[in-house]
Amino acid sequence: MLAQLDTIQTEALAAIAGITDEAALEEVRIAFLGKKGSLTAAAAGMRDVPAEQKKDVGQKLNEVREAITSALEATAAGLIAKKDAAAFANLDPTLPARPLPKGGLHPLSLVLDEAVKVLRRMGFALAEGPEIETEWHCFDALNTPADHPARNESDTFYFENGKLLRTHTSSVQIRTMEKETTPVRIIAPGSAFRRDEIDATHLSAFHQLEGLYVDRRVTLADLKGTLEYFFREIFGSKTEVRFRPHFFPFTEPSFEVDLKLQAAGRAAKWIEIAGCGMVDPAVFAEVGRKRGDAAYDPEKVTGFAFGMGLDRLAMILYGIPDLRLLIENDVRFLTQFR
Amino acid sequence: MNVSLQWLGDHVDFSEYSISRLDELLTFAGIEVEGVKSLPDHLVVAQILSSGKHPDAEKLSVCQVDDGSGTPRQIVCGAKNYQVGDKVPLALPGCVLDAGDGKTFEIKEGKLRGVDSLGMMCSAKEIGLAADADGLLILPPDLKAGTPLSEIHPAVFELEITPNRPDCLSHLGVARELAALAKKPLKGRAHYGETQTPLRPAKAEEVRLESATCPCYTARILRGVKVGESPAWLRQRLESIGLRPINNVVDVTNYALMETGQPLHAFDLAKLDGGIVVRNARAGETFLALDGKEYALETDDLVIAEANKAVAIGGVMGGEDSGVTETTTDVLLEAAYFAPSAIRRTARRLGLHSDSSYRFERGVDPLQVAGVSEFATKLILDLAGGEADPELLVAGSPGEGPPPVALDNDYCRAVIGADLSDATIEGILVSLGLEKADGAWKIPSYRLDLQRPIDLVEEVARVHGLDGVPSATTAWFSPASKADESYDFLRSLQDRLASLGFFETRNLKLISDAQLADDFATNHRGMNPVRLKNPLNDEQDHLRPGLVPGLLASASRNVRFGNGDLRLFEAGRVFVATPKGEEIEHEHLALLMTGARVRRNWTDPKPKALDLHDLRAVLEAICPEGLNFVPVADAKLLCACSVEIGLGKKAVKLGLAGIVPPARARDLDLDAPVLVAELNLKKLQSATTGDIAHADLPKFPGSSRDVAMLVPGDLPAGEVAAFFEGYEEPLLISAELFDVFTDPTGAKLAPDKKSLAYSLLYRAPERTLGASEVEAAHAKLLDSLKRALNVEFR
Missing domain, CATH: 3.30.930.10 (Bira Bifunctional Protein; Domain 2)
Incomplete structure (x- = not known):
């Protein structure tokens, strides 16, 4: 069980490292953390774990979930930062201002x-x-x-x-x-x-x-x-x-x-x-x-x-x-x- | 009036005064110096001794001239109009000449095309003696080389004498004034009041006074005079102040006038039939004056007549055929006093202004009449020979002179606000020729303007000058007036409109008859435009009844100058007359917008043209909440709307907005739609300056529902808005139109329909509304709407 969790973490982090857009990010999240995701399935196996191992396995499960989640969040933040930067990348501040009509007093x-x-x-x-x-x-x-x-x-x-x-x-x-x-x-x-x-x-x-x-x-x-x-x-x-x-x-x-x-x-x-x-x-x-x-x-x-x-x-x-x-x-x- | 410095020197010694110091002295006497004609230093008479060709320039010659120094001086010259031996003006090095446009240049020793030239020979134009001149000014041969030209052409001041000071309309008068201010003695007498000549009351057949306009008339008969040219000194004096010498007798009368301020007239005695009659003109009488023109007289004009006909318009001008000419031997010299207002009336009506009328209409010194007659008689006899009758004939009386004026020195100090000593005050008055006697001031007969204590205070203030008066400032507070409130309101409007891209304009308040057609502000009120009785021209014959005609003219001008995108406003007064003819003045504000909504630019290469909704947006921005645009019929505007605040009977009509008919706009070169509005500023002000009260902000969220409806294409959106406005549902907070859709092709919508989409906000003040409550209210509203306006929902 512990080995299986290690594998899931390794796979997940590898998949996250390859993410380049938000759709892929969501796919990876679902694949591991979704209702039918592999970590979710693994967590369901907890009930079969012998009582004396429950503590260790539970702890490991949390560690793996934490690692995957934070990797996903970091990647998401990176994607948003990239998108924000891209949104203004082509802005040319040296273009003339958009005009407003100007008025004045006599x-x-x-x-x-x-x-x-x-x-x-x-x-x-x-x-x-x-x-x-x-x-x-x-x-x-x-x-x-x-x-x-x-x-x-x-x-x-x-x-x-x-x-x-x-x-x-x-x-x-x-x-x-x-x-x-x-x-x-x-x-x-x-x-x-x-x-x-x-x-x-x-x-x-x-x-x-x-x-x-x-x-x-x-x-x-x-x-x-x-x-x-x-x-x-x-x-x-x-x-x-x-x-x-x-x-x-x-x-x-x-x-x-x-x-x-x-x-x-x-x-x-x-x-x-x-x-x-x-x-x-x-x-x-x-x-x-x-x-x-x-x-x-x-x-x-x-x-x-x-x-x-x-x-x-x-x-x-x-x-x-x-x-x-x-x-x-x-x-x-x-x-x-x- | 031209005053010669040399002539002034007869009366006061100003030899140590520079021109600019005299200028200042005159200025602070209250006599405006409009100009000074004076020749510069280092400008002398030179005689041309020889003239030879310039080795390197065909058009130039090299002259040797005598500049009076004893050593010939070499001058290179371009003029051709002289002969060796001629005398010409020579500007020596250091001489500063006027180069026009307020600039000067200084003459220096130099070389012209390689040849030394140690000065410049001048034309009349170069030294300011003529506006235009060709070649050198050739001077009279009797002048001595080296003589400064300023001695031959002394400085002449052009003075503007204010109407209260006719006593300064002579050289003696100006000298008297300057002597007082400079604290200098007069060389001779201050006044021609005294006479040696015996006065004899004229017999009725000699001089008969028939008009009150002439209180005093004197005549002196001179016989055996020899009329001829005046001597050089006299001609030069007259010429220096711009008068043309005529003959010795006439020149003396002019000289005496300019010397004393008393006009005189010399008649050829042989051409007078019988005695002098001073009378008013007869109805229909005409007169041929010595300017060669015939004048139609009226019965309040004064004439000097002989038995048969008028020989002069009294105090204004003599006749063509009674004046002194070369053949005259006997002269009747007239010196008289005429009442100012009558002379003024005649001179003005006839458009006939002479040096005589100018002085009579301002007021001459009546007590000088006999003295000046004597002075002129003596001078004529000196210059033209002959003999004068021993007595001066006098008809009427010159009166007693002005009454004395009492001055309380404390009053003087109180008005001036300076602690002037009695000695200072009285010293000033004495210097001006006043004498203190019996506690009052005796006024010189020439000071017709000194009648009241304040007139004496003025003299003290004027002579003392304001330099010697402290500068007092007393801070004070004033309550704000209605005008203050209007001003502040307008200032805030001006700033708001400027921020909205509007330029403030100021158009002439006088407009043409044709421009009246552009006005739409008057015709709604049954008012009439106000017409001038004596307009200057057809372009300016009415006072503007509204501001739009002027704004349109300004817009048209701007379009012609290449500015077609315009937002202009004007705030100002307009004028109308009630049907009864009573004028009313209003303050209006008008706006004009035309052209593109924004300037074409890279973000909007094809900007849309401004439309009525842009104008309405501006009006909403500058007017208080609750503005309504109510369509009205108007002959001068398309889509005319009455701009109103409030609803129904309580609505305040601020003015009108709309579109200038395109045909009229095109006449003015305005091709894009021209949007205009004109509001009554006072009404706008009172609608704007109500009390402002805070209302609690909503504490609970509202809920909005959108509704799109199909309505007939010609249904004004205002009717739907009015439905919402009048719909009684406490939960309905607002209804905002967010889409208008039409499809002329009929593909998506019948072509005679339009779709209006509104966002409706429901809210309760004390709780959050549940969905079902909102739905129920909304359904009820839709039902009412359908029944009220027969709309279909989409």
Whole structure:
């Protein structure tokens, strides 16, 4: 009996050594360990083994079963490892990736978001207003004389009912002060329209970012600090900022803001980037007249306002040479801003 | 306005100032320097002494020139337009010339084809005096060799004066401003306010004022003048700032204008019939101006008239046949003050803008009228001889000048936010010509812009500059506004769409009449597009009522540029008018997809074209759960679906999705199906930003059953889905369509049928379902389904 078991083990291990696939593995398992397998049959012979040998034979039987089983398992593991390796053997990682469609935001959205992030950090909340405006909101309330050239039909789009397309986002200053009380600290990005033929530096519809801060004791120093911080966050902490006296009907004093910027391969030069100033008391007076209260008493509140062209900001930040690229939506252009 | 540096030098000594320092001084006065025309150093007058052939180059000649140094200088030259003895500009080594495009080049000693050349003789173009030039600039023979050319052509600044500062529209005005900022004295007077000439009220037959537009008119009669060419200094002054000399009398009026800012007009007295009448134009009156054009006047235009007819449009332009010419001997010199708004209206309506109207419409100094008349009279007599009547005729009155303005220095400090001393504040105002008297500031008559305390604060801030003001930043918090919420919502949408392969576009908000046909957003609401009254052109005469017209135009452009696989979106404002004509603005979001589902690549060499289901997948990805597509009829879209959240009466209609009619798409060069959707952004936002609440995860496993059914080919799958949606069986959790099969050949399936296969999930929240329970529920469901939709199971 012991010799028979030795033979079975020898035969089985020889058969296992010759296995090359999973089907053969199963055949061998059945031949030795299956219901009719030779080891199973041998085990059935245990009942004929004399009692005094039962222990030895039983022990041997277990040893042989263990040896065959572990050889089968080792071979099975080897076969699986081989199969796994084969599954990826022909994979060429240098092939181009399977493409997914790529998208991205418009450069104006990116510039706007940069600006909004910084200004929100500084405590400004967003505000908005209609683009189809009344002449009062766009001009009268902003201290613009009745015969100011900006009101001309040659410069401004009008509708038959006398309304117009706002020529600047400054009208949102008025819209905000009409409904909010001080303190007011808002930024208003949006479209503005001027009756300009479209070319490399003009669009009939363009984008502005307006800012307004009204409270007691708002000063020119606050305006200066705010815009210096803002532009240095956008263009770098070393950026030189200068305030050049200028004129706008709705601010007094008024300034234009220049940044000293350097385009690649060129000498740094002053670039006009924004207009700003202290809100003209006449604007507060007109808002107060409309509101019918003293929330914006020009004797008590002061404020600053600023406005800048987002299209121009994008041109400067990204080196875009022609404004028309911003409205053509050529995917080859848009892909550059991902 | 062009301002000559040499001319400014009459008033203030700026000799130690460089051009760039003056540029900065002007800039910080609030006067924008648009350009500076100045000749470089090391550019001198040279006389050509001899010219010989170049030994090795046929087109070149070798010249010896006198550069004023006493030693002849050798220059190789390619030009042919000179003669020996001519005087020409010579750029000496070290001279930096403009090479165009913002670049410069420096002249160096060198060799040209082996021959020494120690400088360069220049054309007018090379030294920036002309846009184009052929050959060397031949200079007047009376110039001395060696004279720097910058002395002959002094620097000229092109200035942009803001509309609030008409006082700077003259050389004296600019000089006054610069003197204050540079803290330099004026050489002469600051203002032509004082006169020696006796003033005499004009008799009605001499000058009659009939219009409020002209509060003050003066006339000075000069007799026996000899009209002729102005002397060189005067011609050169006018030419340097771009004016054409005409004759000594007219040149003096122009000179006085540019010197003082007060426009003048000289009439030929012989051509005036009777006295001057200043009146409004008569209805139907026309006027032949000295530009040779005839203008139709209206009754609010001001004219200067003689007995029979108008001889000038007041403050704008004189007449063709009343001006001073070679035959004139007696002159009436007009100096007047006209009200700005009337002049502006007339100049604008007639499209007739002159140096005079430019100043009158911004505001001239009324108190200077008589003084400038006197100044010009004197100069005319000097240059043209003759005699002036002893008195200046004056009609009306120039008024008192501006009222004083009180300034509280604390208010000034509070607005500026800097601790400026009283001495600093008052010193600035005094430097600008203001005088403190009786606790208020007396305003110079030329400063029409200084009317309120804030106007004085501006002066202090401007002159003091912001460099001397601290940079204050006060951190602050603001509650989020509605606009903040919308912005943040849009930002998250933009990012999601970009991740889904979409590029954000921004299209013009003004579209053409033809493009309106592409819009499908308006017509469902009975709204009308909004039309401009004064469009710039036909391409931009409407405000967009929806975003799809712009997206289609962008898609079409991209296809022409070779990009046919497109996923584009735009978010932005659209405009409609109610039937009553009230404009409404909405924020919309629109998507456009066309072309292949993926770019052709090695894993998918023949990618499928995008179809409506791709668009719907994107919409489901960006919209909250519970999105439904409800087929609707739409004239502008194929397979139009209303995009809705929720069911039945509670459904919120977000917008429309569908396919652009292929015929229209082909017009735009879009051959693949073009899928579009347009949603109302605010509605999407409010549907999206509901409260989010957690629900417990199922604790027990569910059991699924598949069912395949044959249905009529034209039965929308949505009806089957609606059956499952409405089927009342608490154990049924979900029904998912996983196969749609049709066979047009009829081999496997009747051609008018289709097979839909669903996977149904059954689950109970509190226990594991037994097989028999699932079977019973499933059998009941199949039975209901069969009766409801008359399906056959496969």
